[in-house]
Amino acid sequence: MDRPWAFEQAAKAAVTVIEAVRPEGEPAPPHSITKLPDPIKSSMLNVGESFARTALLAVHSPDRGPTASLIKFGGEVRDLLGPAANRIAEGSHSNG
Secondary structure, three states: OOOHHHHHHHHHHHHHHHHHOOOOOOOOOOHHHHOOOOOHHHHHHOHHHHHHHHHHHHHHOHHHOOOHHHHHHHHHHHHHHHHHHHHOOOOOOOOO
């Protein structure tokens, strides 16, 4: 995780695997989501990214995780990442 070239190769490998199993078709949200009122609809349209940002918050600052399970998750992942966890930027877990 500390060597840029090796990290880039790992990132490319992960994207390659994810793209290999991508289902055919447009990634349109389910009709049930498009019928929701805002801001619920806006939140649901970005649920994947929102979850990732919440997980990043839990790893960046385990004590700020919104639930007990995310606090535990954040601490465990932070330990596994070692010094690389310190590269999670303060703003990487917020929108904007």
